[in-house]
Amino acid sequence: MTDAKVENKITKKDLVKVFWRNILGLQMGWNYEKMQGLGYCFAMMPVLKKLYTTKEDMSKALKLHLQFFNTTPAMSHLIIGADVAMEEEYGLENEEAISAIKTGMMGPFAGIGDTVFVAIYRSLVFSVASYMALQGSVAGALIPIIPAIAIWWVRYEFTMLGYQQGRKIAIGFANQLKQLTEGASILGLTVIGGLAPSVVKANVPLVFKSGDVTFKLQDMLDTIMPSMVPVGIVLLSYWLLGRKGFNSTKLIVFLLILGVVLYNLKILG
């Protein structure tokens, strides 16, 4: 009896396999019905094959993991790691608990993950990189690859952490991440504040003449506050996005039309 138990132990090698299948496959089968469900099952496969040897068990396990799943890819490793730990200990005897923990964790983790790994990550890495590229630096285009590979390491650590903590991960880690999110938000917002004057280009060519005195509107605006027009357009966009039924696609169309109209009215150029 004990022999069988030892045989079914999940090794570090298995976890590494799960990590790679997760990073490579989680979103390959993304679909509107179960979203990352197919990919989640794909990532769990080495563990399922080891734990469930009969056809009935395997069928039950496959069906369990093909269920709806969706979270930030980087955060999914914590959940999968915890799931592996739970199934290694209890198997499928408590199917509902596994399902409940998966679905219970994916929502809050997506909230944190989308802020840290998507919004803040992008605002930092790609604003700096694009700014460099605009100045003609090839390094600007290649720099994003470095933090991207650092994220692999984070995702690997998440897999191991999830496995060690098991179901406790849901409570303990969320608190620590809250602090990290706060710090990252401050960093992100500081950079975003600097972004509008650096990358939004809006020059006012209007010139007034009264007798001998010429009067450039742009110069006047600059004495009130530099980058006033770019900031105004950012705030307008921000306000529009908060309106019901307005989304980023509509905003692109709106800004395109605004650009054409303001150019032809000779307000911007």
Next chain:
Amino acid sequence: MHIAFWQILLLTAYAFVAQLDALSLQISLGTPLLSGFFTGLVLGNVPMGLTVGATLQLMVLGVATYGGATVPDFMSAAIIGTSFAIISGQDVEFALGIALPIGLLLTQLDILARMANVYFQHKADRYAEDGDADGVSQMNLMGIIPWGISRGLPVFLGLYFGNEVVSAITKYLPQWLMGGLKVAGGILPAMGIAILMRYLPIKKFYPFLIIGFVLAAYLKVSLIGIALVGFAIAAAYLYFKNDLKPGAEGGDIDD
């Protein structure tokens, strides 16, 4: 310049692989910045690729697939826009004018790919019924095909018919529109910024937004400099927050 067939194939392959990268390893191949740069490299005009890619990248800073939402495909659009501008010897504004509508149009293909994968999900459900683990795995990998085609196909078709399309555009596109698109290209990065502002806790942390603005607009600090200041403030904030908390010595996590 005339685009060679091997260049079309290379850029098509890039678009195919870049989309898979965006779904998995995420080393950034699937961003407009890198796809624009790569196109410039293949077609021999790196500065053009860098500028088009970076401008589109700034626009989509905040546009990401949160929770699987479909967004415009500016990765493929950067390839097509950059290529068209280089083929016709036009400038960056021309490339952006092409890339923007194409990116919006390609949204539909992203939706199609996500719909096509429902078929593989259903097949996987049937394999699961039989306990066929390898069958399920294969169905997940089949998703590679719709995903890759959704990016590779438009790039191939766009570039294959590129010469005809470009000459038609340059013939009929009026100056009032080209000039307008140039202005639009300048203000569009405002969108990326606005979306990020919507996504971050701006009500709580708005003072830091102002600090960043003052550093850039008044003191002309570069973005890397601003990022360093932001990092220092964030670290100090967390330090003082933990230090001032009553009973911090106990170190219990009860907040």
